[in-house]
Structures are given as structure tokens and as C-alpha cells.
Amino acid sequence: MNREDIVKELSVQTDSKIILLVIDGLGGIPVQGKTELEAAATHNLDRLALNACCGVTDPVFMGITPGSGPSHLALFGYDPLRYQLGRGILEALGSDVEVREGDLVARGNFATLEGGLITDRRAGRIPTSECERLCAILNKAYSTQRDPEIALFAGKEHRFVTRFRTPGLADALTDADPQKDHKPPVPTKALAPEAAKAAEVVNRFIDEATKILKDEPVANTALLRGFSLQPSIPQMQDLYKLRPAAVANYPMYKGLARLLGMAAYKVGPETRDLFDTLETHYKDHDFFYIHYKKTDAAGEDGNFSAKVRAIEEIDTFIPRLVALKPDVLVITSDHSTPSLLKGHSWHPNPFLLVSPTALPDNIGVFTERECAQGLLGRFPSLYAMPLMLAHAGKLKKYGA
Amino acid sequence: MNREDIVKELSVQTDSKIILLVIDGLGGIPVQGKTELEAAATHNLDRLALNACCGVTDPVFMGITPGSGPSHLALFGYDPLRYQLGRGILEALGSDVEVREGDLVARGNFATLEGGLITDRRAGRIPTSECERLCAILNKAYSTQRDPEIALFAGKEHRFVTRFRTPGLADALTDADPQKDHKPPVPTKALAPEAAKAAEVVNRFIDEATKILKDEPVANTALLRGFSLQPSIPQMQDLYKLRPAAVANYPMYKGLARLLGMAAYKVGPETRDLFDTLETHYKDHDFFYIHYKKTDAAGEDGNFSAKVRAIEEIDTFIPRLVALKPDVLVITSDHSTPSLLKGHSWHPNPFLLVSPTALPDNIGVFTERECAQGLLGRFPSLYAMPLMLAHAGKLKKYGA
Numbered sequence: 147m148n149r150e151d152i153v154k155e156l157s158v159q160t161d162s163k164i165i166l167l168v169i170d171g172l173g174g175i176p177v178q179g180k181t182e183l184e185a186a187a188t189h190n191l192d193r194l195a196l197n198a199c200c201g202v203t204d205p206v207f208m209g210i211t212p213g214s215g216p217s218h219l220a221l222f223g224y225d226p227l228r229y230q231l232g233r234g235i236l237e238a239l240g241s242d243v244e245v246r247e248g249d250l251v252a253r254g255n256f257a258t259l260e261g262g263l264i265t266d267r268r269a270g271r272i273p274t275s276e277c278e279r280l281c282a283i284l285n286k287a288y289s290t291q292r293d294p295e296i297a298l299f300a301g302k303e304h305r306f307v308t309r310f311r312t313p314g315l316a317d318a319l320t321d322a323d324p325q326k327d328h329k330p331p332v333p334t335k336a337l338a339p340e341a342a343k344a345a346e347v348v349n350r351f352i353d354e355a356t357k358i359l360k361d362e363p364v365a366n367t368a369l370l371r372g373f374s375l376q377p378s379i380p381q382m383q384d385l386y387k388l389r390p391a392a393v394a395n396y397p398m399y400k401g402l403a404r405l406l407g408m409a410a411y412k413v414g415p416e417t418r419d420l421f422d423t424l425e426t427h428y429k430d431h432d433f434f435y436i437h438y439k440k441t442d443a444a445g446e447d448g449n450f451s452a453k454v455r456a457i458e459e460i461d462t463f464i465p466r467l468v469a470l471k472p473d474v475l476v477i478t479s480d481h482s483t484p485s486l487l488k489g490h491s492w493h494p495n496p497f498l499l500v501s502p503t504a505l506p507d508n509i510g511v512f513t514e515r516e517c518a519q520g521l522l523g524r525f526p527s528l529y530a531m532p533l534m535l536a537h538a539g540k541l542k543k544y545g546a
Numbered sequence: 547m548n549r550e551d552i553v554k555e556l557s558v559q560t561d562s563k564i565i566l567l568v569i570d571g572l573g574g575i576p577v578q579g580k581t582e583l584e585a586a587a588t589h590n591l592d593r594l595a596l597n598a599c600c601g602v603t604d605p606v607f608m609g610i611t612p613g614s615g616p617s618h619l620a621l622f623g624y625d626p627l628r629y630q631l632g633r634g635i636l637e638a639l640g641s642d643v644e645v646r647e648g649d650l651v652a653r654g655n656f657a658t659l660e661g662g663l664i665t666d667r668r669a670g671r672i673p674t675s676e677c678e679r680l681c682a683i684l685n686k687a688y689s690t691q692r693d694p695e696i697a698l699f700a701g702k703e704h705r706f707v708t709r710f711r712t713p714g715l716a717d718a719l720t721d722a723d724p725q726k727d728h729k730p731p732v733p734t735k736a737l738a739p740e741a742a743k744a745a746e747v748v749n750r751f752i753d754e755a756t757k758i759l760k761d762e763p764v765a766n767t768a769l770l771r772g773f774s775l776q777p778s779i780p781q782m783q784d785l786y787k788l789r790p791a792a793v794a795n796y797p798m799y800k801g802l803a804r805l806l807g808m809a810a811y812k813v814g815p816e817t818r819d820l821f822d823t824l825e826t827h828y829k830d831h832d833f834f835y836i837h838y839k840k841t842d843a844a845g846e847d848g849n850f851s852a853k854v855r856a857i858e859e860i861d862t863f864i865p866r867l868v869a870l871k872p873d874v875l876v877i878t879s880d881h882s883t884p885s886l887l888k889g890h891s892w893h894p895n896p897f898l899l900v901s902p903t904a905l906p907d908n909i910g911v912f913t914e915r916e917c918a919q920g921l922l923g924r925f926p927s928l929y930a931m932p933l934m935l936a937h938a939g940k941l942k943k944y945g946a
Contacts, residue, residue, distance in 0.1 A: 147627055505575050505893060523924035525608060532609025536892040543890055544606055545613035546636045
């Protein structure tokens with residue numbers, strides 16, 4: 147039996163409650179000797195660490211920088227090497243697009259077609275409002291067509307998501323994108339016989355869209371890539387006997403949570419909205435995933451002091467988690483986002499677990515380097531879920 | 547090649563000696579700030595730790611609470627996810643029942659049958675002496691039958707083990723047990739065609755036993771569950787070129803050791819009997835597994851101070867191990883049994899290795915938290931065996 151099957155077989159439903167706070171991109175590397183987390187004043191996290199069991203986690207394996215998809219999957223106990231989410235589905239989730247079983251989604255660019263060549267794959271990065279206008283034109287054109295149903299969802303600048311809805315679509319498709327400027331358009335090709343219908347549907351759409359947009363000055367065609375169906379993925383209810391909920395205010399994290407079977411509540415944009423929502427629904431679930439984005443955003447911007455402030459902000463909300471008295475409270479990150487690197491990184495994540503059944507390690511400062519000295523040692527994020535379930539009394543004994 | 551094949555290929559026979567002392571259920575979680583091991587005065591273990599290399603081990607993987615079967619298999623280098631021992635075989639081993647290849651064994655309950663329903667699955671928890679009387683009646687009835695040979699072995703209260711001996715039995719069988727009171731008896735069903743004969747043999751036995759016991763006032767039928775054949779498992783002699791011996795006074799641990807090819811000596815009930823037996827046979831083997839049970843028993847009872855005393859007792863015998871000057875001495879546990887939890891747990895086990903080829907980590911106190919700071923770090927119990935073989939000079943180089 148493998149890890150997933152064993153956890154599934156051993157898990158039992160109980161009344162105990164687990165809170166998992168994901169401080170996105172929390173881990174960093176030092177600037178003038180200190181990481182963002184070391185530089186931040188985090189009295190509440192530090193106090194928590196004193197009675198916690200700490201460690202550091204690798205989302206995929208050492209050296210691998212994960213996207214948000216794999217790093218979150220691992221935290222929820224899904225092997226990121228086994229379950230892979232296509233770019234299309236992640237983009238769709240991130241744009242709050244409703245995706246049903248059998249829907250085919252893809253990332254799109256509006257582009258410029260001149261003399262049979264794609265002369266600008268991003269159509270001069272048209273303003274978002276232009277993108278919205280073009281999507282509206284195409285959506286109107288397709289508004290009465292039922293087979294396939296086709297819908298476009300505008301993103302930032304030249305970006306959009308397309309959703310094809312009709313029975314019998316598959317996602318074994320090549321990108322309909324020449325990848326470089328000054329090349330002719332490339333139709334998608336089916337990589338397997340069962341994707342033939344999907345290829346036909348997609349290529350017909352591109353032709354039709356190009357006809358509809360032929361008089362547009364800049365954005366007169368569409369490129370599509372990252373075709374994906376909604377992945378078939380086990381639900382957390384089945385795997386862990388949980389009634390899980392996501393408390394996140396960014397669409398991608400809500401969408402990813404829904405894919406795994408979590409209820410995803412509507413949450414306002416402020417940090418306090420996360421905690422208000424958690425408190426409102428605390429009685430209704432036994433597992434809560436809370437997602438805090440500002441740390442990652444500041445790290446991606448390369449803004450060290452903004453990341454420090456984001457950490458200090460989330461620290462002030464920790465007492466509201468503690469006040470709920472969950473049976474297990476874990477505070478960690480999905481991946482590191484050092485502001486020095488302006489992006490995700492492969493560095494391990496600080497991890498802290500508080501529970502009456504934990505063996506505290508007397509670490510009084512919640513930082514990357516202190517956590518690495520913790521009793522949990524260094525471990526794959528994949529084991530966070532069985533560990534939380536065990537501490538919550540939700541895993542039976544394995545074998546006699 | 548996998549881990550097991552590599553160790554098998556690289557292992558060589560030498561005269562060096564390994565002692566593995568398993569202090570069952572040693573690890574704990576704090577009560578008033580200290581675990582049982584932290585609270586115990588363990589001068590000998592602490593002195594040993596100073597010259598040892600320490601770490602902590604996970605028997606299965608993080609979060610998984612193992613039974614004694616999987617946790618011991620892992621310590622002996624058998625992947626507990628690959629090798630699984632049925633409840634019946636463990637119960638048989640625990641009852642000192644001789645099990646040969648092809649024997650089918652099962653756990654049994656004497657139960658009460660009234661008006662076609664099982665009204666009490668435990669027959670009012672009849673006294674052990676009653677169970678012994680009923681087993682004797684049935685054994686007498688079957689004493690001259692040769693095909694199949696059927697034997698019962700009385701356990702505590704209503705419990706017994708049944709052994710069926712005839713060629714062609716398989717263990718793909720459902721439990722012959724309604725699991726709940728006030729349900730009709732359930733015959734076993736074959737889950738695969740090759741188990742058809744076994745199902746017939748088992749169901750005929752239950753019918754016959756029910757007829758023989760029909761005038762008994764309370765215990766007038768038998769329920770059987772956890773059917774298992776002796777598992778086919780590689781022998782330690784073949785895997786590691788060892789001449790291994792078990793020094794244990796509880797039947798289950800002796801039985802499990804025999805399954806893996808160890809000689810299992812008859813050992814008296816006292817702790818000193820373990821060490822007397824070890825010294826008597828020290829010249830005859832190159833690997834010794836010593837099993838000390840009292841720590842686990844006290845933990846299961848939730849008796850913190852009894853567990854502390856059990857730890858202090860085993861500590862006094864450590865000098866007798868050291869005096870034998872083994873090439874490798876490992877002191878660890880199969881799993882944790884925190885008295886706070888009154889049962890096995892998923893917490894990692896303290897692990898200590900003494901050898902002239904070890905790199906000591908200057909840890910002067912043998913506790914869970916100190917071991918977690920040790921040079922061996924946190925590792926799966928599965929690697930204890932290659933580590934011991936390596937330090938004993940029993941593993942060749944891998945590759946050129």
C-alpha cells in the first residue's frame with residue numbers, strides 16, 4: 147500500500163478541529179544578515195513557538211522551486227509528482243471561472259496577425275479594458291451557441307481564459323501558439339485519438355474569432371495554450387473523512403481548495419476578513435485552510451520591508467486563532483519567496499505545530515533557522531497532513 | 547534495485563557482533579514538562595549517549611501510529627508498507643502457537659447463539675478457565691482427525707486461536723463474525739477462487755463446533771476472524787548473512803523474530819533473564835535482538851511513574867551490554883507509547899548507536915528531545931538495519 151491509501155484507510159471522523167494557516171511565500175534568505183521573518187517583530191508567533199513542535203518542509207524535494215499548485219497540493223497531502231494541475235485549469239481557477247467536469251479550459255492571449263504572421267504575441271499588451279471589450283464581443287457572438295458552449299473570461303492586459311463546454315473533450319492537445327513572434331499561427335494538434343474532437347473545436351474557435359476580430363487594429367487573433375480538463379482528484383472528505391473549508395480571498399487558492407472538496411467561503415479583501423470568516427464558520431467544519439497572500443506578493447515585488455510589514459500584520463491576528471482553541475494549529479508556508487530573488491524559491495518552509503499531543507522543542511523564535519533546529523526536523527510537506535490528522539486523533543493504528 | 551535488494555547484495559558475513567536493544571514504547575510526550583524518559587534517572591544510558599551517535603526514527607512515516615508488527619518489521623529492515631502481517635498470524639505468534647508453511651490461523655471468540663442470533667459476541671467474557679475447558683472439548687473432538695488437522699489454543703477470557711492444517715488453504719477470506727450483537731452468524735466467504743477450500747473447511751468447523759457446544763449455557767458457538775497463512779518473508783540469514791537471535795520473553799516478539807529467521811531462545815519472565823540468556827548464547831550469534839516490554843505495558847496503562855521505573859530498571863542492565871563489547875550497540879524503541887495517550891503513538895523514537903566507527907555527537911542525556919538534535923537526524927526506522935550492518939563492517943561498497 148502507498149502513503150495515500152494508508153492514510154485513507156486509517157483516517158476516522160472525529161469532532162476535533164485543525165487550523166492550517168498558510169503564510170504564502172513566508173521563507174526568505176538574508177539581506178544584511180536577516181531574513182524577512184528574522185527582521186520582523188513577531189511576538190505572537192514567537193510565543194506560540196515556545197509551546198510548539200517545529201521543523202522545516204520541502205514542498206516537492208530539495209532544490210525544486212514549486213508553483214502555487216504543487217506546493218499547496220503537497221500541504222494537503224497530495225503528491226505533487228503524481229497530481230499535476232495544468233496551467234489552464236490553474237489560470238481558470240485564478241480567474242474565478244466556474245469549471246465543471248468535462249470542461250476544457252485554456253490560457254489565451256490576444257495577438258496581432260499581419261500578412262499571415264503573428265507579429266506580436268501580446269498585441270502590444272493592450273489595456274485590460276480593451277481585453278474586456280474584446281472578450282465581450284466574442285462572448286456575444288457565442289451567446290446563443292449551445293454545442294459547444296464557449297466562454298471567454300478577461301484577465302490582465304492581453305490575457306484571458308477560454309472555456310469549452312461539450313461532451314467528449316480531452317486535453318491531450320499541443321499549444322495553439324507559435325511561442326515566438328513573426329511565425330505563422332499554429333493550430334492545436336491532438337496528441338491522442340480521443341482528443342481529435344477537442345482539437346477540431348479549438349481550431350474552429352480560433353478561426354471564427356479571427357474572422358470576428360478581423361477589423362480590430364491590434365488585437366485581431368487569439369492564441370491558446372495549456373489546455374486542461376478539470377483534473378480527477380480524490381476529495382479530502384474521502385481521503386481524510388474531513389469537512390474541510392478554505393478561507394482565502396484570492397480566487398486561485400479558493401479554486402484549488404474547491405477542486406479538493408473544500409467549501410470555499412466568500413471572503414473580503416482585508417486580512418481581518420479572513421479571521422472574521424473563520425470565526426463565523428468555525429462550528430461548521432473540522433479543517434480550516436487559511437491563506438494569507440501579502441507576504442508572497444511583497445516577496446515577488448522584491449520589497450523586503452513590505453514583506454516584513456506583511457509578516458508583522460499577520461502576527462497581530464495570531465491570538466484570534468489561539469482563542470478558538472483548535473486541537474491542532476499549524477502555521478507554515480506553501481513555499482519560500484525571498485524578496486532578494488523576487489520570486490518563489492526552493493528553500494524549505496518554517497513549520498510550527500501546536501497541539502496538546504505535541505512534544506514542544508522550546509524554540510522561542512519562529513524563524514527559518516530556529517525551525518530547522520526543531521524536533522520535526524526537515525520533512526516533505528506531504529507529511530504535514532498525516533501529522534495534523536495524527537495530532538487531532540483522526541488516524542487509527544496501522545497494523546497489529 | 548530497491549533498498550532491500552541493495553542491502554542483500556552488499557551484505558557480507560563477518561565475526562563482528564551487533565546488539566539491538568528495543569525498549570518497547572520508550573518515547574513519550576511531556577507530563578508537567580517532562581517525558582517519562584526525561585523524568586527517569588538513566589545514568590548508564592546517558593553515559594553511553596556521550597560516546598554515541600543519536601537520532602530519532604519514524605517507524606512507518608510521520609503521523610502513522612504503528613502496531614508492534616509494522617514497527618518491528620521496519621527495525622529489522624523490512625518495509626512495513628510492503629510486508630503486512632495478518633491479525634491471525636500475530637495473535638498465533640502471541641499465543642506461542644507453532645505455525646508452519648501452509649497453516650491457516652485465525653483469531654476466535656466464543657460467543658452466545660440464541661434463537662438464530664449472536665446475542666453476545668464475547669459470551670459474557672467467560673473466565674479464562676472456561677475458555678480452556680471449551681478448547682479442550684473441541685481439541686478432543688478433533689484429536690483423531692487428520693485432514694484437516696484442527697487445533698484450538700485458549701487465550702484470555704473468550705479469546706482463542708484456531709489453526710487449520712491441510713494442503714491447499716488460502717487466506718483470502720472474509721471474517722466469520724457479524725461484528726455486532728443481535729445479528730445472525732455470518733459464514734466466511736472466499737475472496738478469491740483459490741480460497742474456496744479454506745472457506746469450506748472453516749465453515750464446516752464452525753458448524754461442527756456449534757453442534758458440539760450446543761448444550762453449553764453461555765459459550766455455544768465460535769466466531770473466527772483475521773484469517774492468515776504464515777506470510778512468505780525473506781529470512782535475515784539471506785538478506786544480511788547474519789546468524790540472528792531473539793532474546794524476548796513475550797511470545798509475539800519471539801514469534802515475529804522466528805518468522806524472520808531468528809533463533810528465539812526460551813527466556814524467563816524477569817528482566818535479568820534477558821541478559822542471562824544473551825550472555826549464555828553470545829558466542830553463538832552475530833546479531834541479537836533484545837526485547838524489553840515493561841515500558842510499553844506501563845505506557846498502555848497510562849501509568850507515568852511505572853514507565854519511569856521501567857526505564858530506570860532497564861538502565862541498570864546497560865553495563866552488562868557494554869561489558870560484552872559488541873561492535874555495534876543500538877538502543878532504541880519500536881514505537882512511542884506516551885502514558886498520556888495510553889497507547890502507541892506516531893511520535894518518533896530516540897535512537898542511540900555506539901560503535902568504534904560512529905561519529906559521536908556529544909549528547910550527554912538520552913532523551914527524545916536530545917536525540918532529535920543528534921547527528922543521525924530524523925530518519926525512517928527502515929534504515930536502522932543498514933546502519934547497524936555498516937558500523938559492524940558487514941556492508942561492502944556500492945558501485946565502483
